[in-house]
Amino acid sequence: MIVAENLTKRFGTFAAVQGVSFEVGTGQIVGFIGPNGAGKTTTMRMLTGFIPATEGTAQVAGFDVFESTMQVRSRVGYLPETPPLYMELSVGQYLNFIADIREVGRSVKLRRIGAVMEAVGLEGFENKLLGSLSKGYRQRVGLAQAIIHDPPVLILDEPTSGLDPNQLVGIRSFIKNLAADRTVILSTHILTEVEALCDRAIVIDHGRVVADDTIDGLRNRVGEGIRYRVELGTTRPVAVALGQLSRVSQVEDLGSQSGVARLMVHATEDPRAEIAELAKVEGFAVHAMERHAPSLEEAFLGLVGDERWA
Amino acid sequence: MGIAWAIFKKELRVTFVSPLAWVFLVAFLFLAGLFFYMGISSNGEASTRVMMANLSIALMFLLPMLTMRHFAEEARSGTLELMMTAPVPLWSLIVGKWASTVALCLVLLLMTGLFPAILAYYGEPDWGVVATGYLGLVLCCMMFVAAGVFSSSLTEEPVAGGLLGVLFLMPFWVTGPAAEMVQSATARTVLRALALRTHMGAMSKGVVDTADVSWFLLGTAGFLFLTWRSLESRRWR
Incomplete structure (x- = not known):
């Protein structure tokens, strides 16, 4: 569950996000849509605890993001806009490292890495260097690292960027399945993706929420x-x-x-x-x-x- | 501790995959050999004193080049965002990275063990002096790596991080000669206290003073603390 109340982020005199409030419940996929520079990524970064809010509060999985940062971090799976990869490592080494810093138990680590690699279509890529992968496969590894610790909340910044049409279908259905017992927020530029994946969309522009509605509700506004x-x-x-x-x-x-x-x-x-x-x-x-x-x-x-x- | 260990292992793996580590290794061993030869040929003494003193200066310039990627590259590639949104305590991240480079330095220093072995074959080196010299170099590495890690945390450009590291360490070198040039006794005392030469010089001669060891340890802790502050401040920028 995610609850944001009056989230505001100012960089100097520039207000990147202004008074953003919304709630996302378990089992929901909510799409964050808006033009470039609208404040989507900044809002997501505040929800993950990467940057603090200038004003407002946010709760993720029952914990205050700014007071209980570590509890929030261990319950959130986050895929930033650019997949955060160490190009010198192989896929297996990288996921092993992420599992270690996420403190995935030794007894389940290998099984979990195997399951996640299979889920995102990375079987057989264990020894491939990340630097040698195509953009689509790097995106898959980014998604794999976000779910390796089986988090109850997923925050995905443009999760299907760089995927080809075949990969798109697979990853979308994977995200849809993930949401069954999780809270998922994703940002995207692709509106068909919002239609295909999300129950609800939050439209953000100039740092403000301009609409928060179901997909049909948004259409009916036209x-x-x-x-x-x-x-x-x-x-x-x-x-x-x-x-x-x-x-x-x-x-x-x-x-x-x-x-x-x-x-x-x-x-x-x-x-x-x-x-x-x-x-x-x-x-x-x-x-x-x-x-x-x-x-x-x-x-x-x-x-x-x-x-x-x- | 488990997280710091995971970061330590990852850093070593990443370092050895990059050509930079191997260039550093070759450059360091070449310079060590050169300084060893210079020391022997200049005074015919079965001693590593000259090599140790010169290596400590060379490390000032070389180590920031090795540490420059630590945070600057992570910030540039976006992996710092990963680390700062995972449940990784800042101290684990800093210590893991710092310790990995110090470990690499220990391996390099171990490789220079060849030179005292040569001395032992042809003469009778004072093993006490050799040991304190190595202790001094280990302490230098700890402090210089900490300075490099700090400078790397200030920028997203690895090269700028490396140059900043050299800039931060330079005063500890230039204060040595500067202390001998000033007239004021107070200024001379202050400059000598700051100079690497004062603290390393004693150890390369076989003298281990608690004040010298503390100087290096405080310098290391100081730079690591500044790194922590610098990373912490990123959140508030």
Whole structure:
């Protein structure tokens, strides 16, 4: 469980994080999303105890991050943005070292290293030097070190960065399984990843939380209501007539092609019956009426502005 | 203790994989041989005194090059973030790194044992003087490595860390000649007290004074304490 209350971090006069508050329970995966420099990494670093907060408090696994740092550190698995690897060591030597500093018991150490290597797809890589691995494999080793001590809380900063599409699927499902009895926070730039992995997303911008909602909740913020993509068999301008329907709030004309007018209808409630009635009265055919599900990208752009999204 | 031991082992492993350690080893043994030859040829004495005195100065320049990676490289590569978010007490991290380099120095000093052996073959060296000379070199290594570890904790650039280390140790060298140049008796006493030559010189002649040993031990503890403060302050920057 993670509880952050009014977390603030200032570097001199620059406020990297300002009054961030949220809670993440056990069994949840929460995505931290935001443009570059939004304050995601700084927040994660405060939660791991790497840097202190200027103001505010944070509790991880029941311990205060700033008062009981060591208890928190031993209960958190952390993957920083760049996997923290000693390139001169082999995968086996490195994981052995991490298990030692994490005080994984001797009797279970080898078994644990083997299990973790298998889980992240590193079987047969034990003697490979870390410096000789590809970016994707380094990322896997980074993930392996974060879970070697079987922590109840995982904080992952861009965990799938550098992975190819095949690796992505495997690692995502691995993270999803991990979350069954853990608390997981991950930051990412890839919104499809948030959709695929997370129950909830916290959108952060300019160091502030601008939205904290379920994925569906974030999507529903787009366009303030329901949208339908409508295609009508007419060359007449119908946007004005549609706009006068009681359930329609706005109509966007998407242009016409081969005698079919295409429109995006913003409605307060399902307007299909009204549109069908209008088509019947006006005497034109209805080619299509389908609900347009807003994407997370649209929601995100609406929250932070498109020019800052990279 | 277990964590410090794990860090000690990891550091030694990483050091011996890097070419820097081997370059250092060759340079150190070459200089030791050169100083040994110079000592013998200049006065024909069956003694390692000249070698010991010169090696102590050479170590001032060489050791910071060996320690420069300790924290600077970790900060640059991001592994310091790993260490500072794992349940690793700072003292374990500092002592583990410091002890690994001191251990490497002990191995190197052991290798220079060849020179007293040569002396013993051809003459009759004073083993007491040889032993106190080695004690002095071990103490030098402990203090210089601590200074190097400290300078490495101040920057993310290993080369800058190495140069800073030399800069921190320089005063202990230059205060020796400077003490003989000043007029004021007080200044001379202070400079002599600071000078490596004062403390190492006695030991290379076979004299072990508690004050000299304490000087090295205090210097070591002082630099290790500064390293701890420097790493601690990273959190608050």
